[in-house]
Amino acid sequence: MMNEQLRGIVRGMPKAELHIHIEGSLEPELIFELAQRNAVQLAYQSVEELRAAYAFTDLQSFLDVYYAGASVLLHEQDFYDMTMAYLRRAAADNVRHAEIFFDPQTHTGRGVPFETVINGIHRACAEGPISATLIMCFLRHLSEEAALQTLEMARPHLDKIIGVGLDSSEVGHPPEKFARVFAQARELGLHLVAHAGEEGPPAYIHSALDVLHVERIDHGVRAIEDAELTARLAREQMALTVCPLSNIKLCVFGRMDEHNLLRLLDAGLAVTINSDDPAYFGGYMNANFEAAFDALPLGLSHAQRLARNSFAAAFLDDATKQRYLGEVDAYFREVMP
Ligand code: HPA
Ligand SMILES: [Zn+2]
Secondary structure, eight states, rough: OHHHHHHHHHHHEEEEEEOOOOOOGGOOHHHHEEEEEEEEOOOOOSSSHHHHHHHOOOHHHHHHHHHHHTTTTSSSHHHHHHHHHHHHHHHHTTTTEEEEEEEEEHHHHHOOEEEEEHHHHHHHHHHSEEEEEEEEEETTTTTHHHHHHHHHHHGGGGGGSSSSEEEOOOTTTOOHHHHHHHHHHTTOOOOOEESSSSOOHHHHHHHHHHHHHOEEEEGGGGGOOOOOHHHHHHHHEEEEOOOOHHHHHHHSSSSSGOOOHHHHHHTTOOOOOOOOOOOHHHHOOOOOEEEEOHHHHHHHHHHHHHHHHHHHSSSHHHHHHHHHHHHHHHHHHOOOO
């Protein structure tokens, strides 16, 4: 258990969030409010009954509930309200900058127009209390053809996204399946990331790097099973966007004191801490930091390193990045005993 002084420092430090699915920030209360507003019938009778369904055994058991929750999003204002609620909550945790994933296919598959989704989310980012940019994710359980069509739909909106990512059911859907769509996104000058090594094997991290040419690995915790890969990730300072509470809720690790976050840091990897789907996994950024710091022997120097890593791995221009890194260092000079 960390001491209260360190807890205060970790809560107050400036940080960036690089792994947040905006649909995963939809709180049960807002799901019910939107269901009522839009006359959508849910399979759950109450907020309590919905929350009771948040007992996951693996990634797929979560995704089934997560896609059901997203079914209440119909109008641009719904996407705006969801995103604004997240940005306000992140600001309260001293998140200065967020790079937000969204899953257009979850909505276009239900007949919601692509522009309804992106315009609502983007307008909230433009008006919200913190800096925020968007990464469009392809659902890997669907075909590469469907991903290519989604990239086509995004073409008139390229000024609203900074990159593309890959999420949903990992095992059985390796990065190679999306080689052509990532090549096209790269041609368009978009940043590239992919979920890899959450439930999938280290081989998926290799192919995310070598076939898709990603610039960050989302999760990546299974890298540690491959010593050569671990050494490469350290050598290349390839950022991992680790999500501690997510990993426990989805049973990637049995308990937080078994999480390999500190082992990854000790191996020299560019680890960051993130919330993934905060409405479903028990907390936003500071809850993730506190859960990790409570269970693992992490100290002040780790806190500073994690805060620095989050800005260093962000898709920001160099001057902005240096300004945030300077802000982190100034904060730690101030609080250092
Ligand atoms: O943690 C995740 N993994 C894969 N897909 C997802 N979609 C939302 N969260 C996740
Ligand atoms: Zn994720």
